[in-house]
Amino acid sequence: MKLLILGCGGFVGSHLLDRLLSRSDVEVEGWDPEVSKIAKHVGNPRFTFHQAPCIDGVELRRLEERLAWADALINLAAICNPAQYNTRPLDVIRTNLFDSYPIVEACARANKWLVYFSTSEVYGRTLSSYTQTEVDDPGLYELREDQTPLIMGPVSNQRWTYACAKQMMERIIYAHHATSGMPFTIIRPLNFFGPRMDYIPRSDGDGIPRVLACFMAALLRGDPIKLVDGGEARRTIVAIEEAVEAIVSMLDRPLKAQNRIFNIGNRNNEVTMRRLAEMMREIYAEITEDPAYSDHPIIDVSSETFYGPGYEDCDRRMPDLTHAHTLLDWHPRRNLREILLPTMRDYHARYANATHLDDTAR
Ligand code: NAD
Ligand code: UDP
Known part of the structure; x- marks a missing residue:
């Protein structure tokens, strides 16, 4: 199999x-201006890398x-960080639409x-x-x-x-x-979680990363975990390694995968952001063997304060996975704890010393 991959140096690309x-x-053969997450593959004779945006x-x-x-x-290739959608709107539109457009034309x-790679957004x-009513009809929320x-x-x-x-x-394609x-x-990912997602602010990046790295940071x-607008938004979370299996399954079965759109997520792992924060502090207490983390402070912030004006949240993302189940024979199994524990261990191993060091140095 011979593949060209744009954005191969990001979180999904590296996995x-x-x-x-x-x-x-x-x-x-891949393109990305970022190399740090894939440095170990550079030099592999089956990988040609161009450290540049395409x-x-x-x-x-x-x-x-x-x-x-x-x-x-x-x-x-994308800018896919919610903190930038309302603060760098022209860059977001340029990268995700205009820079992608000639790629589609070339494929055509x-x-x-x-x-x-599209998005569940x-x-x-x-x-x-x-609606103002109690929701028990999946037709009102299922994607x-x-x-x-x-x-x-x-x-x-x-x-x-x-x-x-x-x-x-998606419509152009x-x-x-x-x-x-x-x-x-077309793949619509629903909150892939795993090691190497984004960065830890003031350590190897700046600004506000996605929620996993925010809570880890x-x-x-030792800063409070911030819950935006009450932390009531819900997400379904799937392990990056399982999501990658879905992608590989598509590449191995072109006749089943072509000319279709796939939700890729795990509907059994639905969680509110408040519950996610609570779970993460409990798991971090276990990883560090420091029970004090179980009471790590969680505070509320408004979206206006956190993201600035023009933020609006997706309330719920419950994917219908029939296509992925029946065409790809893909059945994600890892529950939220089984995803968070190894992921958080990895962040802890990579950053715990570094973050303390650069905080003391400041
Ligand atoms: P990421 O930000 O970690 O990776 C994107 C990569 O694209 C970055 O390394 C960036 O340097 C690179 N890039 C940007 N412009 C480029 C260009 N012109 N040429 C080459 N490289 C370029 O994001 P990710 O989490 O790996 O997401 C991958 C894709 O999946 C994105 O299209 C994103 O919109 C989509 N997605 C991911 C998730 C998720 O849960 N991770 C959710 C929804 C959608
Ligand atoms: N969020 C939060 N605190 C943070 C970062 C994010 O409460 O420190 C919330 C955010 O408002 C959203 C959810 O977490 O409701 C998921 O955010 P993420 O950045 O992962 O992106 P999304 O899933 O919206 O694409």
Whole structure:
């Protein structure tokens, strides 16, 4: 299998490379301006790496030439950090829409299989978030790839720049398929968790990362865990290693995976952000063997204070996984504790000393 991967140096890309390069029948050529998470693969004879963004110009021409060699192109490249959707809206739209657009055009010209990483945020908010009634009808909250309407908040709530750009990309990809037959697979990830997700602020990055790294940073630094708008938002969480198995299953079964959209998540691991914070501090007490972490402070903050104006949350993401079950024979099994324990151990091992050191140095 010969693959081109854009964004191979990020969280998902680094785990996907671990898995793909463990197989002797896979060759990968990848692009990413970031190398730190995949440094161990650089130099592997089955991996050609371009430490650069794949955008207009020389890298895009190179990619277009390499399409003839490849069986598929996987596009992971994105800005996908909610703290940036309302604070860097033009960068978010440019990266997720305009920089991705020529990649799709190139795949369409070459009639090459495009595996595109979209997001569950294309669903926006659930129908149930607009009703005042007690919700027991799954049709009001369950996310079905081919049926559920896509509902986003107003333009002034710039949180939706990312979701809107990703949704537009899905529609462009679908239009190319419908017009010229370009094979495609669209993946809608639902909160993959695992080691190497984002960064720890003031240690190896700046700003606000996604929730796993936010809560980890608070535990590592002794800062309070912050719950946005009461911590009532719900997410379903799946292990990155299991999500990668779903992707590999797609690559191994093109006839089943092509020309479809897949939710990839674990509906058994639904949790509110408040409960997630409570679980993480309990698990961290276990990892550090320090029972005081069980009472680590959790405080409430408004989304306006935390993210700035224009934030609006996705209330709930409950995926219908019928496609993934029946076409890919994919059944994620790890429960939330089984995901958090090794993930948090990994963060602890990599950052506990470093964060204390750089705090003392300040
Ligand atoms: P990430 O931010 O860790 O990785 C994205 C990578 O893309 C980064 O390393 C970045 O440097 C790179 N990149 C950006 N522009 C590029 C360009 N023009 N050319 C080459 N590389 C470029 O994000 P991730 O968590 O690995 O997510 C991967 C994909 O999955 C993204 O498209 C994201 O929208 C989607 N997704 C992920 C999740 C999740 O739970 N991780 C959830 C929803 C959607
Ligand atoms: N969140 C939180 N505290 C934080 C960071 C995030 O309560 O320190 C909440 C955020 O408001 C959202 C959820 O956690 O409801 C998930 O946020 P994440 O950044 O992981 O992105 P999302 O799942 O929305 O794409």
